Every structure is written in structure tokens, then in C-alpha cells.
Amino acid sequence: MGLSFLAPFFFGGVALLAAPFLIHQIRRPEREPLAFSSILFIPNIPKEVIERRKLQHILLMLLRMLLFLLLALAFSRPFWTAPAAFDVNDGPLRHLILVDASYSMGAGGAFDEAKAEALSILGDIPEEEPVGVVVFGRSHTTAAAIESESDPEVGSHDRARLAIQSAELTDENTAYLPALQHAQALLTAGLDEESGASTRKILYVISDFQKNGMPEQYTGWKLSPGIQLKTVQVEYGDTVNYALTDVGLKKMQDGGLRILGKVKNWSEDDADQLEIKMILGGVEQAANVLDVKGGNASQTSFTFDVTTNDPLEGRLQLTGDGVTPDNVRYFTWNPPRKRNVLILADEKPGLVYPSAMFMSRALPKRLDIPWVASVASQIELPEALGNPAQRPAVIIVSGLDGLRQETAAQLLEFTRNGGQLLLTLDEGTDYERLNELLLSPIGAPITGLRHDAQRESRYEVLAWLNFEHEIFVPFAGARFNDFSSLRFHNHYTMDIGEDTEDLRVLARFDDDSPAMVEARVGEGRVVIWPFAVLLDWTNLPKTARFVPLLYQTLSYLSGFQEADVTWNVAQRVGADSVVFDEAGITVISAPGLDQPVEVTLEDVGANANLLLRHAGFFRTRTTTDGDWLQVDAVNVVPSEGDPTPVSLAEFELKLSSAPLALDEDMDALISGAPSDFIVRTEYGRYFLVFLVLLLLLESWYMSALKG
Amino acid sequence: MAPTLSSIDPAQLAKIADLQLLARTVVEGMLSGLHRSPHSGSSIEFAQYRPYTQGDDPRHIDWNLYGRTDRLHIKQFQEETNLRCTLILDCSASMGYGSGDLNKFQYARMLAACMAMILHKQRDAVGFIAHHEALLDYVPPRTAPHHLNRILVDLDNLDAAGQTDATGALHYLGDVLQPRGMVVLISDLLHPVEETIKHLKSLRARRHDVLVIQISDTAEQTFPFERTTTFVDMESGGEQYAVPDTVREQYLENRESHFALLRQECLASEIDLAEFTTDEPLDRALYFFLRHRAHALMTTSLKQRRNTAGGTT
Known part of the structure; x- marks a missing residue:
């Protein structure tokens, strides 16, 4: 009972109280007289004014001392322990033992010690009182329930003993909050309001009490005041632990992949000649040796060439410490998911550099290009659209020999049904016909041609770009936003004013005419470039801006996003988080999973959730969209290796509102003798509020004294 | 035009340790701008010829x-005057006050040295009295060549200490000085008005021209202090x-009423009084002194003529 401090070190700041005292004593006016030529003209001050002045200075000094006291108190985080207002000493007892099975407990025999502690606690509990056991890491498992109406054996000591003995370490990290919430639910299960109030509930937490197991933010949840918390801390001594805490993959310009591995030495001693192996597809490819100073981290890297179009599965691995789960870090590389792009262009025999040529050369058939481009004429369009396997995600209209009425209708239908269209115009386009067949229904008609005959010396530049649009977001920033090198010797004009939901201008020429327009048509979208991608119309295909701009436009239209999914052990995977947006079914195989599980888009919910229990690879396969296979890595949470402990006082204060029992109370409670429950309340934040108020008071008082 | 030494910041000037050197450089620099003697007439004696240069008064050309x-x-004359000037320097402790680099006493000492140098160069008899509550030094007015040196040496050996009692010095001066001279009092005047005025009036009664130069510090004029403190009188x-x-506010009112009374009394007794602060260049005070000296010379001359005319008729 009484006052204690969560951070008692800061209470040493009380010594600062001496500072205002010393300053006021040293700088007292009567101790610092000022020689003046004559006091002939200085009026006398009444004695009471002087006395009042001295009193005011003493008050100011006390105020400042109080400020420092509050500062020290606020930082030392005092809390008050007091008897709880209730007494449940006479009711029946329930016990629940929480055993930490996170992988850090594997160090130095801590888990065996935890199990021994649990058995010891169990031995001290009278046989007639029900006991439950929960094993927890990030998730939790009820190894032995406390009560069951159907099974009288539930809650027995034998079941609890068996559960403790058979408990196993997991690959999970520690999370105290869900475990305590689960424990509370078990302890209060089957109790109504009356019986709940009269039943004494005791919760034992046996853990290494790592700081990273605490909730990252204050959640507002605390253990019910009716549950008595007893903590038992196990220690693993000076166990050495090295961990691979991160792996990053970087695509290199020569087509290879570079793997960066970060190695952390959680121990205090230096690690010399630590061997890190890189294993691909189960075969060791390379090994590096690394020195890591105690408490520090170092990086190592491996490179290899990608020669396959299949996903890569690999891992980095080290050996030689007492905690094995974080010695392996899995990684994967998935080749870009290919989308079909159709370049719709007619033959133009007289043209040396037709715009379709620029488009197709910008989309070569390469592993790292996520599009498969093909060229078709207007005649071939129905055939291309009719084949489901080759149905394009995006059609680029680039160089038509006069728009056919059938083609316009097919393009409109394609777009209305969710297809995406990049429409570039051509030299000599009959824009009135184009408007009538295609652009007027879209709502973005061409109004004219900028110049009837273009000259080399006369050109427009892009005067404005919408850098907030998804296409231009990667170009935002001082290094990339310069498009001034693009010249447009001629372009078609459009009359589009304010943006609407269906029609947006993405870029404008310096004559204010739109240079890029996006329109929504049914389920699909159309991006219009109102100029011909020809060298006598624009230098765009010759500049370094062309390919990035085309890729960004296609990425935006095809909805492709780089797969960048990382999973942690004990994470629950819902169907909504793994199924591709347009794919119907995903087949999942995951580490620790005996057989594949099918998850449908309609099946999003608790049933579709899948718990990733171990590190390894998590594979999903779409049964539509070309039978696409995606492999993701599942890894342990590396911070679990951090041995920094949380103080038991902080643990109890943050997660248990009250009551907390001291050891002597626990003994008394277990034997059935009357005892007090304890309430702990932290006051640091109140001191901070008072501190701010006093600062305001002090500044006001100072100004009043000067005035 | 380059500034003369007299217009330099007095705090910088005070770094010249040799008082004689300081006074000579200040005075020579200042007097070089004054072409004509303030006084001419029957009491001048031929000194030498000098070739005419542009700017000389054509009236002095010797046409013969x-x-x-x-x-x-140009015909140059050696001026002969019978001006006897006595400088009275207040050496009380309050003169030792200075809020800046220079205190009032240092400023007053430089001023006195320069005045003595000017008077000596004009062949005037210059005397000197230093006092606080006691008389510290008295040098009677003389024109002898080494007389100035004695005054400057005495000035150099003085320091500000003790309490002010100008009445004693003025009373003594009234006894020892021949009438119809010029008396210059350099003081901060931080003592009761009545006694000071009484003795200044007695000097006027003996037909002396009396000039009072009041030296103040800017801190005394504005009372710029901020922190509550105990002020200690440097004299008492x-x-x-x-x-x-x-x-x-009350301090400034008290000070203003004290000096207003003093100014009023001085005005009534035809005593010139001017206040100078220690951060002002010396030339302001010196020009004020020169103007007063010219006036004193004219008065003396007129009186002499009047007396002479009275004697012959």
C-alpha cells in the first residue's frame, strides 16, 4: 500500500527544487546593491511595500519549486496502491494459468522453467478448485478449459497438468493483450452477474515479460477488477541470440536480383564469423560470413540471375544460437503478372515510323514487363475480342486508317463492359466522324486542329499536369516533374472545362487545350491523347518520358499493382486479403496446413480466415485469370528476439486496472484467509496537466510583478 | 571633412593616457578651424609678418x-588680455559614477584639461581648484609657460572620492581671487541648490563671469534600471x-525640479549653465566655453575702456 514510481530514476529530478531556491537567494535585491551617484531623487518606498515585495518573491520561488516538483513527479510516473472497494473473499475460486509459448521462451530453457512454475502453482491450488490452462503467443490456445457443463472432468487438476506438460513452443511472437482478453473470457464464462461478483478469479501469467509483447498503443482495455493477477517472470540468462530481422529484394538493371539480409545481434557480446546461407528452392546457393557487434545489426547481400518465369522461393539462414525460429527468413519473388494489351493499328505502308511501332517497341516480350502486347487491325478486332484467353485488358488505339463504324461500336461495348482504352489520334483523322462514332458518346469531342500545317519552329509544351492523378503521382517531386522537354508541333483541340466525375483533364498544353483526358464509360475508362504519336507531330516517342508515361498509363488502366505482401506467423488471412480483385477462387496452401483450402470471394468471413502457424511459404492460385500462382513468404516477427523486459509494475498497471495482489496477499488468498485486493492508479498525466496550469500561472504572476 | 579629435567619442579619447597630449591634440584640432581672434583693438601688440594666403582677412594686410x-x-599681433580664468573641478565620489565606459570625473577631467590648454594658448591666466568636501588643490591663475603643465599634472593625480561641498571651495575662491575674472565650475551639481546658488551669487557680486558646466550620465537622466534593487549613494x-x-516617474520629476530651480536661479544671476552627458563629444562643451570666454573678454575690454575713459575725463 502506498506510493510507488514506475520510473523512479526521474524522481531524482526533485533535486532541481534547489535551483529556484538558490537563484532567488543569490539574486535577492538586498544582496546585490547597485552603486548610484546619488539617491537624492529616488523616492522612499513605504516599508509595507518592501515587505509585500519580499513575500511576492517568496511566493514566486515556491511556485517555481512546485513546477520542478511536478515535473519530476510527472516523469517518475507515480502510482498509488490502495485496497479495492470490494471484497470477494468468501466466494468460490477459479484459477487460470497463462503460459507464454512465444519463440523467445525457447532461450535458455525458459519454457521448461515456465512449465515447472505452472506445475508448481497447480500443486499449490486445492484440488476442488477448478483450473484452466491457456498457452499463448500472438494467438492463444485453450489447453485446458475451466468449466464445462457437459464434461465434469473439465477444470480438473489432471487435465490442467496434462495440458501444461504437453504445451509446446510456437513460432509466434508475444501479445499479452489478446491473451488476457481471452483469459478474462474464460474466467467469467458461465457466470451470471451475481455469481460473477461472488466468485474469486485468479489469473497467473508465466512469461519472460518482453516489452514488445505490450500493446503498441494504449487500447483502453484492462483486465476486469474482479480478476486477481499474479505474475511469474522466467529468465533465460545470458543466452546468445542472433536473428535475421529483414530481407529485401531489389531488381537490378542487368535483370538479376539482389537479396539484402539484415542480421541483428540481440546479445551483448560480439558475434564473429557468423555464417549466413542463401538457399533457393531447397538448394544452398551461397554463404556469407559476417561480424556483428553486440546489440547492433549488420547487412549482407547475395545476387543471382532470374532465369525462370515461375515464382522463386528462398530463404536466408544462420546458425549457432539458442533461439532458432528467427534464424531463418523466407523470401519470394513473383514474376510480374501478365496482362494482354492490344495495339489496334492499321497497316500504313508509306509511313517509316508509325505510332504503333513506338507502342509495340515500348512493350517488348520480357519477363519483367507485366504486359503482353499484340497488334491487330480493325478487321482483326472482333477475333481478338472474341477469344477469352487472349481478351485484352487494355486496347491502345494507335494509327487507324479511318475509323470504321463497327470498330467504334466494338470499342464502346468493350469499354462499357469494363475494358480500358488508350486512344491516340492520327494524322488526318476525320475528327467529325470520330466524334460522331466514338467521342461524342463518351462526352469528350474534338473541336478542331490546332494548326492546319505544322512547322518545326512552332510547338506547344505541357503547361500543366495533374500530379495528384495516379498516372502522374510517380512523377511528382523535383527530380521527375520536368516535362518541359516534350514538344507538340500540332494537336487536336478539345473544349473541356471543370472536371466532373466522368470526365477529367489530366494535362493541358500551354494554349489551355487538354493534352490528356480521362473519361469513364460504363464500367471502363478511356484515356485520350489528342495528338498523333508521330515524330513530325511530337518528340514524345524520342524522349525518355515516353516509356514511363506509357507504363504508368497502362498500369493505371490495367489496374496492375506490384505484389508486395508479407505475412507474419500467427496472422489470420482472410479471403478478401488474398483474392485478386477480379479472380473468382483462390486455392491456398500455407505452412502448417495439411491440405489446400478453397476460399471464395463470397466466403469472406470467419470461416475463410486461415491462421498462419509457422514460417514458410504461402501459396495462392487463381483458377481464373490464367491460373495465376502467387507465392508469399511467412516469417516470424523478428522483434520477438529483443530481450528488453517490461517492468512488472508497468505490465500490471497498463493491462490490469485492479486488483493486483502482492505475494503475501496471494498466499493468504489461496488458503482462504481474508485478504485485501489492491487498486493501483497512475497519476503522471494529472501532474502534467497541473504543470501546464502552473506554468501559465507563473508567467502571469511574473508579468503582474513586473507591472 | 575629417572629424577633429574633439568630436570623437570621449570614451575612445579617454584611452589616451597622457592628459597633456590629449588636451593638446584636442585643442589644436579644434582651434585650427577658428581663424580670427575673438578680440582685437588697442590691447594688441605687433608680433610678426606673415605672407598673405587665401582666406586671410584683407583688413590685416599691411599696405605700407x-x-x-x-x-x-599679413600683420600679426600678439594678443594681450587680462582675462583670469579659474577652473573649479568637483572631485566628489558621485562624479565617479558612470554607466558606460567613461565616468563623469574622467569626462570632467578631460574637459578641464582642454579648457586649460585653450586658455593657456590664448595667453590667458588660468587657475585651478579641485575639491570635494575639502579643498584638494589650488593653483592660482598665471600665464607662465610652465603653469599649464602644473595644472595638467595636478589634474592627472586627482580621483573622485569624498562628499560634495562646493560651497567651501567657492567660499575660499571668493576670498582669494581678484575680482572681474572668469570662473568655470565643472560639477554634477548633486547637492542642495541653495548653498551652491548662494556662493555662485557671491562670485557674481565680485563681478566674475561665472560659467557652470554640469556633467551628467545618461543613466541619471533616464533611470533605465529594470530589476528591483537597493541603490547605494556613492557619496554618503x-x-x-x-x-x-x-x-x-517620481525620480525624473524630482531631478527635473532640482535642476529647474538651479537653472532658474542661475538665469536670474546671469550665470551660464549647460548640461553635458559623458557620451557627448567634448567639442560641444568646449565651444560653449569658448563662446562664454569671448563674451567675457568683450565685457572685460568694455569695462577697461569705460574705466580708462572715466579716468581721463
Whole structure:
């Protein structure tokens, strides 16, 4: 009972109280007289004014001392322990033992010690009182329930003993909050309001009490005041632990992949000649040796060439410490998911550099290009659209020999049904016909041609770009936003004013005419470039801006996003988080999973959730969209290796509102003798509020004294 | 035009340790701009010829010599005056006060040295009295060549200490000085008005021209202090606790009424009084002194003529 401090070190700041005292004593006016030529003209001050002045200075000094006291108190985080207002000493007892099975407990025999502690606690509990056991890491498992109406054996000591003995370490990290919430639910299960109030509930937490197991933010949840918390801390001594805490993959310009591995030495001693192996597809490819100073981290890297179009599965691995789960870090590389792009262009025999040529050369058939481009004429369009396997995600209209009425209708239908269209115009386009067949229904008609005959010396530049649009977001920033090198010797004009939901201008020429327009048509979208991608119309295909701009436009239209999914052990995977947006079914195989599980888009919910229990690879396969296979890595949470402990006082204060029992109370409670429950309340934040108020008071008082 | 030394910041000037050197450089620099003697007439004696240069007054050209030599020469005269000037320097402890680099006493000493140098160069008899509550030094007015040196040496050996009692010095001066001289009192005047005025009036009664140069510090004029403190009188050692922000207005009022009374009394007694602060260049005070000296010379001359005329009729 009484006052204690969560951070008692800061209470040493009380010594600062001496500072205002010393300053006021040293700088007292009567101790610092000022020689003046004559006091002939200085009026006398009444004695009471002087006395009042001295009193005011003493008050100011006390105020400042109080400020420092509050500062020290606020930082030392005092809390008050007091008897709880209730007494449940006479009711029946329930016990629940929480055993930490996170992988850090594997160090130095801590888990065996935890199990021994649990058995010891169990031995001290009278046989007639029900006991439950929960094993927890990030998730939790009820190894032995406390009560069951159907099974009288539930809650027995034998079941609890068996559960403790058979408990196993997991690959999970520690999370105290869900475990305590689960424990509370078990302890209060089957109790109504009356019986709940009269039943004494005791919760034992046996853990290494790592700081990273605490909730990252204050959640507002605390253990019910009716549950008595007893903590038992196990220690693993000076166990050495090295961990691979991160792996990053970087695509290199020569087509290879570079793997960066970060190695952390959680121990205090230096690690010399630590061997890190890189294993691909189960075969060791390379090994590096690394020195890591105690408490520090170092990086190592491996490179290899990608020669396959299949996903890569690999891992980095080290050996030689007492905690094995974080010695392996899995990684994967998935080749870009290919989308079909159709370049719709007619033959133009007289043209040396037709715009379709620029488009197709910008989309070569390469592993790292996520599009498969093909060229078709207007005649071939129905055939291309009719084949489901080759149905394009995006059609680029680039160089038509006069728009056919059938083609316009097919393009409109394609777009209305969710297809995406990049429409570039051509030299000599009959824009009135184009408007009538295609652009007027879209709502973005061409109004004219900028110049009837273009000259080399006369050109427009892009005067404005919408850098907030998804296409231009990667170009935002001082290094990339310069498009001034693009010249447009001629372009078609459009009359589009304010943006609407269906029609947006993405870029404008310096004559204010739109240079890029996006329109929504049914389920699909159309991006219009109102100029011909020809060298006598624009230098765009010759500049370094062309390919990035085309890729960004296609990425935006095809909805492709780089797969960048990382999973942690004990994470629950819902169907909504793994199924591709347009794919119907995903087949999942995951580490620790005996057989594949099918998850449908309609099946999003608790049933579709899948718990990733171990590190390894998590594979999903779409049964539509070309039978696409995606492999993701599942890894342990590396911070679990951090041995920094949380103080038991902080643990109890943050997660248990009250009551907390001291050891002597626990003994008394277990034997059935009357005892007090304890309430702990932290006051640091109140001191901070008072501190701010006093600062305001002090500044006001100072100004009043000067005035 | 380059500034003369007299217009330099007095704090910088005070770094010249040799008082004689300081006074000479200041005075020579300042007097080089004054072409004509303030006084001419029967009491001048031929000194030498000098070739005429542009800017000289044509009235002083000796036309007879021009007729003989066909060259223009200026006829120079050695001035003979009977001006006796006595400098009275207040050496009380309050003169030792200074809020800046220079205290009032240092400023007053430089000023006195320069005045003595000017008077000596004009062949005036210059005397000197230093005092606080006691008479510290008295040098009677003389024109002897080494007389100035004695005054400067005495000035150099003085320091500000003790309490002010100008009445004693003025009373003594009244006894020892011949009438119809010039008396210059350099003081901060931080003592009761009545006694000071009484003795200044007695000097006037003996037909002396009296000039009072009041030296002040800017801190005395504005009372710029901020922190509450105890002020200690440099002369009496008395203490006064004060909150500057509270008493400033009253202080300034008290000071103003003290010096207003003094100015009023001086005006009534035809005593010139001017106040100078220690951060002002010396030339302001020196020009003020020169103007007064010129006036004193004219008065003396008129009186002499009047007396002479009275004697012959």
C-alpha cells in the first residue's frame, strides 16, 4: 500500500527544487546593491511595500519549486496502491494459468522453467478448485478449459497438468493483450452477474515479460477488477541470440536480383564469423560470413540471375544460437503478372515510323514487363475480342486508317463492359466522324486542329499536369516533374472545362487545350491523347518520358499493382486479403496446413480466415485469370528476439486496472484467509496537466510583478 | 571633412593616457578651424609678418609693406588680455559614477584639461581648484609657460572620492581671487541648490563671469534600471530600496525640479549653465566655453575702456 514510481530514476529530478531556491537567494535585491551617484531623487518606498515585495518573491520561488516538483513527479510516473472497494473473499475460486509459448521462451530453457512454475502453482491450488490452462503467443490456445457443463472432468487438476506438460513452443511472437482478453473470457464464462461478483478469479501469467509483447498503443482495455493477477517472470540468462530481422529484394538493371539480409545481434557480446546461407528452392546457393557487434545489426547481400518465369522461393539462414525460429527468413519473388494489351493499328505502308511501332517497341516480350502486347487491325478486332484467353485488358488505339463504324461500336461495348482504352489520334483523322462514332458518346469531342500545317519552329509544351492523378503521382517531386522537354508541333483541340466525375483533364498544353483526358464509360475508362504519336507531330516517342508515361498509363488502366505482401506467423488471412480483385477462387496452401483450402470471394468471413502457424511459404492460385500462382513468404516477427523486459509494475498497471495482489496477499488468498485486493492508479498525466496550469500561472504572476 | 579629435567619442579619447597630449591634440584640432581672434583693438601688440594666403582677412594686410615690397603680408599681433580664468573641478565620489565606459570625473577631467590648454594658448591666466568636501588643490591663475603643465599634472593625480561641498571651495575662491575674472565650475551639481546658488551669487557680486558646466550620465537622466534593487549613494553610502519601474516617474520629476530651480536661479544671476552627458563629444562643451570666454573678454575690454575713459575725463 502506498506510493510507488514506475520510473523512479526521474524522481531524482526533485533535486532541481534547489535551483529556484538558490537563484532567488543569490539574486535577492538586498544582496546585490547597485552603486548610484546619488539617491537624492529616488523616492522612499513605504516599508509595507518592501515587505509585500519580499513575500511576492517568496511566493514566486515556491511556485517555481512546485513546477520542478511536478515535473519530476510527472516523469517518475507515480502510482498509488490502495485496497479495492470490494471484497470477494468468501466466494468460490477459479484459477487460470497463462503460459507464454512465444519463440523467445525457447532461450535458455525458459519454457521448461515456465512449465515447472505452472506445475508448481497447480500443486499449490486445492484440488476442488477448478483450473484452466491457456498457452499463448500472438494467438492463444485453450489447453485446458475451466468449466464445462457437459464434461465434469473439465477444470480438473489432471487435465490442467496434462495440458501444461504437453504445451509446446510456437513460432509466434508475444501479445499479452489478446491473451488476457481471452483469459478474462474464460474466467467469467458461465457466470451470471451475481455469481460473477461472488466468485474469486485468479489469473497467473508465466512469461519472460518482453516489452514488445505490450500493446503498441494504449487500447483502453484492462483486465476486469474482479480478476486477481499474479505474475511469474522466467529468465533465460545470458543466452546468445542472433536473428535475421529483414530481407529485401531489389531488381537490378542487368535483370538479376539482389537479396539484402539484415542480421541483428540481440546479445551483448560480439558475434564473429557468423555464417549466413542463401538457399533457393531447397538448394544452398551461397554463404556469407559476417561480424556483428553486440546489440547492433549488420547487412549482407547475395545476387543471382532470374532465369525462370515461375515464382522463386528462398530463404536466408544462420546458425549457432539458442533461439532458432528467427534464424531463418523466407523470401519470394513473383514474376510480374501478365496482362494482354492490344495495339489496334492499321497497316500504313508509306509511313517509316508509325505510332504503333513506338507502342509495340515500348512493350517488348520480357519477363519483367507485366504486359503482353499484340497488334491487330480493325478487321482483326472482333477475333481478338472474341477469344477469352487472349481478351485484352487494355486496347491502345494507335494509327487507324479511318475509323470504321463497327470498330467504334466494338470499342464502346468493350469499354462499357469494363475494358480500358488508350486512344491516340492520327494524322488526318476525320475528327467529325470520330466524334460522331466514338467521342461524342463518351462526352469528350474534338473541336478542331490546332494548326492546319505544322512547322518545326512552332510547338506547344505541357503547361500543366495533374500530379495528384495516379498516372502522374510517380512523377511528382523535383527530380521527375520536368516535362518541359516534350514538344507538340500540332494537336487536336478539345473544349473541356471543370472536371466532373466522368470526365477529367489530366494535362493541358500551354494554349489551355487538354493534352490528356480521362473519361469513364460504363464500367471502363478511356484515356485520350489528342495528338498523333508521330515524330513530325511530337518528340514524345524520342524522349525518355515516353516509356514511363506509357507504363504508368497502362498500369493505371490495367489496374496492375506490384505484389508486395508479407505475412507474419500467427496472422489470420482472410479471403478478401488474398483474392485478386477480379479472380473468382483462390486455392491456398500455407505452412502448417495439411491440405489446400478453397476460399471464395463470397466466403469472406470467419470461416475463410486461415491462421498462419509457422514460417514458410504461402501459396495462392487463381483458377481464373490464367491460373495465376502467387507465392508469399511467412516469417516470424523478428522483434520477438529483443530481450528488453517490461517492468512488472508497468505490465500490471497498463493491462490490469485492479486488483493486483502482492505475494503475501496471494498466499493468504489461496488458503482462504481474508485478504485485501489492491487498486493501483497512475497519476503522471494529472501532474502534467497541473504543470501546464502552473506554468501559465507563473508567467502571469511574473508579468503582474513586473507591472 | 575629417572629424577633429574633439568630436570623437570621449570614451575612445579617454584611452589616451597622457592628459597633456590629449588636451593638446584636442585643442589644436579644434582651434585650427577658428581663424580670427575673438578680440582685437588697442590691447594688441605687433608680433610678426606673415605672407598673405587665401582666406586671410584683407583688413590685416599691411599696405605700407606692400608699397615697399610689392608683396602682400599679413600683420600679426600678439594678443594681450587680462582675462583670469579659474577652473573649479568637483572631485566628489558621485562624479565617479558612470554607466558606460567613461565616468563623469574622467569626462570632467578631460574637459578641464582642454579648457586649460585653450586658455593657456590664448595667453590667458588660468587657475585651478579641485575639491570635494575639502579643498584638494589650488593653483592660482598665471600665464607662465610652465603653469599649464602644473595644472595638467595636478589634474592627472586627482580621483573622485569624498562628499560634495562646493560651497567651501567657492567660499575660499571668493576670498582669494581678484575680482572681474572668469570662473568655470565643472560639477554634477548633486547637492542642495541653495548653498551652491548662494556662493555662485557671491562670485557674481565680485563681478566674475561665472560659467557652470554640469556633467551628467545618461543613466541619471533616464533611470533605465529594470530589476528591483537597493541603490547605494556613492557619496554618503546611504541605501535606498527601489522598484525602478515604480519610482522612475517620481525620480525624473524630482531631478527635473532640482535642476529647474538651479537653472532658474542661475538665469536670474546671469550665470551660464549647460548640461553635458559623458557620451557627448567634448567639442560641444568646449565651444560653449569658448563662446562664454569671448563674451567675457568683450565685457572685460568694455569695462577697461569705460574705466580708462572715466579716468581721463
